Amino acid sequence: MATTAEYGLGPFTYPRGWFMVAEASEVEDGKVLPLRFFGTELALYRGQSGNLVLLDAICPHMGTNIARNTTSYVVLDGQVEGDSVRCPYHGWRFGADGRCDDIPYHDGPIPPKARLTKWQVEERYGCVWAWHDPEGGAPEYDLPAVxxxxxxxxxxxxxxxxxxxxxxxxxxxxxxxxxxxxxxxxxxxxxxxxxxxxxxxxxxxxxxxxxxxxxxxxxxxxxxxxxxxxxxxxxxxxxxxxxxxxxxxxxxxxxxxxxxxxxxxxxxxxxxxxxxxxxxxxxxxxxxxxxxxxxxxxxxxxxxxxxxxxxxxxxxxxxxxxxxxxxxxxxxxxxxxxxxxxxxxxxxxxxxxxxxxxxxx
Ligand code: FES
Ligand SMILES: [Fe+2]
CATH class of the missing domain: 3.90.380.10 (Naphthalene 1,2-dioxygenase Alpha Subunit; Chain A, domain 1)
Structure with missing residues (x-):
């Protein structure tokens, strides 16, 4: 594959901008849709509030991909709780902001590093759009009006x-x-x-x-x-x-x-x-x-x-x-x-x- 570096485009491998990541109808209620974009494994789901949530998919605990599992009882019993999602491996739960908000077998404080990167998403025109910014900034322009x-x-x-x-x-x-x-x-x-x-x-x-x-x-x-x-x-x-x-x-x-x-x-x-x-x-x-x-x-x-x-x-x-x-x-x-x-x-x-x-x- 020809790389961004070979084209001499700049220091970022992937461009800043709004990008389509899924068709809205691909997101089934209660299910987590696995995606891969920008060299990153992602998890897209609709929280019970109706809002879409897009998070990095690799669990900070032990690296499980929270979106690519079909057999864990966590998944079989329903991985999405409110607007949060549980990891299939040990059941750590992450909120729509990406922070771990529950570890089922642990009473003590939750480590601050227990979080997934949260992506900004918009649902429009039957599509799901995500803002990608290598510098982590907010969108600098709007999606096109239709x-x-x-x-x-x-x-x-x-x-x-x-x-x-x-x-x-x-x-x-x-x-x-x-x-x-x-x-x-x-x-x-x-x-x-x-x-x-x-x-x-x-x-x-x-x-x-x-x-x-x-x-x-x-x-x-x-x-x-x-x-x-x-x-x-x-x-x-x-x-x-x-x-x-x-x-x-x-x-x-x-x-x-x-x-x-x-x-x-x-x-x-x-x-x-x-x-x-x-x-x-x-x-x-x-x-x-x-x-x-x-x-x-x-x-x-x-x-x-x-x-x-x-x-x-x-x-x-x-x-x-x-x-x-x-x-x-x-x-x-x-x-x-x-x-x-x-x-x-x-x-x-x-x-x-x-x-x-x-x-x-
Ligand atoms: S790897 Fe996700 S909870 Fe342990
Ligand atoms: Fe053409």
Whole structure:
């Protein structure tokens, strides 16, 4: 696996930001979902208050993974108590704040080191998001707003689990600047293409024909943006108005897990069952279009230095922008200020003003 160090991104192995860690429906009441992200074993569960709790999974007592057990009587009898969770091995119990709050066979004081790291989580749009910060700070930006989610004309997405991939997330981010792949991979003809860097957001505005997502001679316009290093949303017009989610989270250094989903607008004030069926079909076309990129990533060699020609997109700018998440937070504002602005691909038109004005990031 190609590592963050080999890409020379910065001192942190994993980037700072909001990341998807699970689909909300994967968390079953009373059960602990085992996860692995950022090279760390994690435990996700819903406390009896209804709140989700995400903790490091390795018990500080003797190293048991509290989320990967199916046979202990602690697990069989119900591991979740209130918003706390018990370790399968000796039954130590940890609260939603990660502190051990009960050792069943011990009356004395509980050692302060008996605690699990607690992660900040948000449940939104059918997904569970976690804030990762190598420096342990609070979120410095919000999850992206998706007003379409609360509009009954829009059909909610189902989440496509794309699985894990031995590919450093840098290679996925490169795609934001990559106009010349749109023809060969997606069958697009390009009318316009531009990038903009705006603090923790990177934008790609693109319009053109598309073989799979738009009818002959109609324009597929996509207004695509990452909020931080891991969450891509794309507002698109093709056969339907839609909002695509592509999100990826580091599992280990050089390995990611990815998901895809699509919200689709129906022509009715309240989407009908027929609209839902249509939306599912369009989501499937969208998933297949994304898998065209995925296939390349799953087999390509890592590229630490792109053999970049003048007519390529501004890969080097994207890579420079991306570094902010691998470096101390106190440097982020300075890095953003240096990089903010629009970047163009020489042989392509910039986006029309009307398209730029519509953007919601
Ligand atoms: S290893 Fe977890 S309670 Fe002993
Ligand atoms: Fe692509």
């Amino acid at each position: 007003p379409e989610w609360d509009d009954s004309a829009w059909v909610h997405w189902t989440i496509d689990h794309l699985g894990e991939l031995d590919c450093h997330p840098q290679e996925v981010l490169d795609n934001m600047a990559d106009a010349p792949h749109l023809g060969p991979i997606h069958g697009s003809t390009l009318a316009y293409f531009e990038n903009e860097l705006r603090d923790h957001v990177i934008i790609q505005r693109q319009g053109g024909g598309h073989r799979t997502l738009a009818a002959d001679n109609t324009l597929l316009e996509t207004d695509t943006f990452y909020t931080g290093p891991g969450i891509l949303l794309s507002r698109l017009t093709g056969f339907y108005e839609a909002l695509m989610l592509i999100t990826h989270t580091p599992v280990d250094d050089g390995r990611i897990k990815a998901w895809h989903a699509l919200l689709v607008k129906s022509e009715n004030a309240v989407a009908t069952e027929e609209d839902v069926a249509t939306a599912r079909g369009f989501q499937e076309s969208s998933r297949l279009a994304f898998l065209q990129d995925f296939e390349v990533w799953s087999a390509k060699a890592p590229v630490f230095q792109i053999l970049q020609i003048k007519s390529d997109g501004p890969f080097h700018k994207v890579r420079e922008w991306y570094k902010q998440f691998y470096n101390p937070r106190e440097e982020a504002a300075g890095r953003q200020e240096k990089m903010n602005g629009k970047y163009f691909t020489p042989w392509l038109e910039p986006a029309p003003d009307a398209v730029v004005a519509k953007g919601r990031y």
